[in-house]
Amino acid sequence: MLLASFLDAKTIYFEHQVVTKEQVYHHLVEKICRSYQLPSCGNKLYEMILARDAEASTAYSSGIAIPHVRMDGFDDTLIGICFLEQPIDCAGTLVSWIALIISDKSSSKLYLNLVAALLKLSLDKEMMARLFRERDPHGVVQSLKKAEIKIKEDLRIQDIMVSNPVTIHSDEKLTVLSRLFNESGVSFVPVVDDEMGFLGEVNMLNYLKVGVPDFLMMMDNINFLKSFEPLENLFQKEDVVVVKEIMTTEVKTVDPSASIIEVVFEMIQHQKRYLSVVEKGKLVGIVTAMDIFKKVIKA
Structure with a gap:
């Protein structure tokens, strides 16, 4: 299973203006609801994203934010992506792209494996530079198809651990x-x-x-x-x-x-x-x- 198989050019866009995180959410909701029939759409979906965001920050130090909504009565998984020309400050973390994941309530394992794949992608500077140069949603999907980024089937502790923990030497006072x-x-x-x-x-x-x-x-x-x-x-x-x-x-x-x-x-x-x-x-x-x-x- 490849990351590209979860992507649709219709729900990917490039933002060239200075915007807020909330404006990006609004735009992603519009694109997703225009192309897919969801049990909750429009303002209700937008409020669900904000509510999930309020629980904990979705921004990662690698420059990506991954908000997530689990939805009753929805048996699919969708990803909407916004590439930001002007990074957004999300609670002290600069974010240059946002990947919104919408899934059903029983897909935690798939969701976490998608997050792991997106985080791995966000750390690949060469690939990220290529995606930003695309300036076209179809080009993004094609580039990721060629990259063949796989979604793992089994979640491991390395996918959720803190990989840069605070440490100390034994001779410290x-x-x-x-x-x-x-x-x-x-x-x-x-x-x-x-x-x-x-x-x-x-x-x-x-x-x-x-x-x-x-x-x-x-x-x-x-x-x-x-x-x-x-x-x-x-x-x-x-x-x-x-x-x-x-x-x-x-x-x-x-x-x-x-x-x-x-x-x-x-x-x-x-x-x-x-x-x-x-x-x-x-x-x-x-x-x-x-x-x-x-x-x-x-x-």
Whole structure:
């Protein structure tokens, strides 16, 4: 199955003016509804796109936005595309093309595989330059037919993982780690060497434990302790303790080719909301339970 088989020149266009994301949505809805009969069209479809957009950003760092609408009573999958001469700022991410996907509610797997194919395409600078030079929807379809970009049949964890996660070296001080926690909003960080070799993980609890004296960990109850004073130990040690002293080296990891259900099983078995994705000893990404929820369950 090829990406080009889901495309129709009638729902592809080039925008030369400065426009907003909402204007692009309006134009795509007009083109799609003019060529296809959908259970919901016009303003209703437009509102559905905006509602889905409000749940989470659909923009990717590679310059593409992929809004998606799942529609009751629709047994097909459509893609409308707009190539933008003037990029649009979508919540801090510059987007130069928008691919709107409309599918039925049972096609999450196909949708995610389409997203994977579109993202791979967006990273191909040579191919993207060729498509923008086409200036013609029919030329876009023909170019993609020749490229033979395939839609995979099986969704793998590499299709939804975060491929450029925050990482840290084992010899970094806890001051660096605390800054990463604060700035990135993550609760765990993979530990790697200079070659991205995977060494282990360090999480927020590893960090906080530095401020808890050993004798407290041996007690069943510390209700008697009302003072914040024990955690002051953490502030004193931040400039002294390094990551390798508190990191966990024996951790469960997954291969990028692992299936979604395999990763869910491992998360439940090991009571972990996140896993490092490792291939041949090197870190290639991370996946969280929320990634699976948002990108698979709620896709």
